[in-house]
Amino acid sequence: MTRSSRTSPPPGTPVPPAQLGAPPPGSALGSHYSRCFGCGSDHPTGLHLAAVTPDSTTVEATFTVGEAHQGAPMLAHGGVLAAAMDEVLGMSVYLFRKPYVTARLETDYVLPVPVGTTLHLRAWCNGITGRKAYLEAEGRVGAPDGPVAVRAAALFVEVSMRHFAEHGDLAAITAEHQDYEVNP
Numbered sequence: 001m002t003r004s005s006r007t008s009p010p011p012g013t014p015v016p017p018a019q020l021g022a023p024p025p026g027s028a029l030g031s032h033y034s035r036c037f038g039c040g041s042d043h044p045t046g047l048h049l050a051a052v053t054p055d056s057t058t059v060e061a062t063f064t065v066g067e068a069h070q071g072a073p074m075l076a077h078g079g080v081l082a083a084a085m086d087e088v089l090g091m092s093v094y095l096f097r098k099p100y101v102t103a104r105l106e107t108d109y110v111l112p113v114p115v116g117t118t119l120h121l122r123a124w125c126n127g128i129t130g131r132k133a134y135l136e137a138e139g140r141v142g143a144p145d146g147p148v149a150v151r152a153a154a155l156f157v158e159v160s161m162r163h164f165a166e167h168g169d170l171a172a173i174t175a176e177h178q179d180y181e182v183n184p
């Protein structure tokens with residue numbers, strides 16, 4: 001992956017261990033919001049990512065490219081592929097049990113991805129320092145060890161739950177997802 005300095009952890013940045021309260025190894029990861037474009041089951045044309053954590057610190061997910069996800073005829077749109085990477089990266093940082101948002105997302109498109117392809121996604125953390133989490137992900141065609149089609153590197157920044165209350169619809173999130181206190 002070609003990463004910029006903004007998505008590369010400073011030397012010595014520790015990779016955090018699995019957190020107390022993280023889903024146990026092998027757990028399926030639910031959606032954080034049913035209308036989320038990435039993981040929501042109620043989104044009619046969303047990505048419907050199905051994800052598990054093998055070890056409580058990384059995420060593996062699948063996403064099948066549908067007709068609603070085209071850019072060129074019968075090929076996945078690059079922005080949709082970036083969204084899939086953003087989602088799996090977000091799922092992985094969420095394993096560290098704090099709210100984060102994407103601050104920067106870098107993507108390498110390595111292969112064209114036809115409609116009907118199942119991408120096998122994997123995301124992991126390269127380090128967390130202060131509010132900044134450095135993450136990486138890849139998407140492989142057809143199988144977990146298939147050819148790499150997409151790579152991503154990202155900086156996520158920790159926010160408080162007030163971020164969602166002030167800028168979005170906190171009630172809609174907390175109605176479905178009650179393991180965060182708004183005013184801890």
Ligand SMILES: CCCCCCCCCC(=O)SCCNC(=O)CCNC(=O)[C@H](O)C(C)(C)COP(=O)(O)OP(=O)(O)OC[C@H]1O[C@@H](n2cnc3c(N)ncnc32)[C@H](O)[C@@H]1OP(=O)(O)O
Binds near residue numbers: 100132159177180
């Ligand atoms: C309970 C369920 C919750 C479910 C959550 C689902 C979330 C799903 C994930 C998403 O979809 S996120 C959506 C897309 N992202 C956003 O909408 C974020 C929009 N951006 C912001 O809100 C703010 O810019 C941000 C919170 C990221 C940072 O603003 P702040 O004012 O809080 O922090 P600040 O600007 O001081 O930055 C903190 C640090 O990050 C660094 N930083 C911020 N943005 C950066 C950037 N783009 N590139 C590099 N560094 C960046 C910044 O330089 C600084 O570094 P230092 O601490 O070393 O000084």
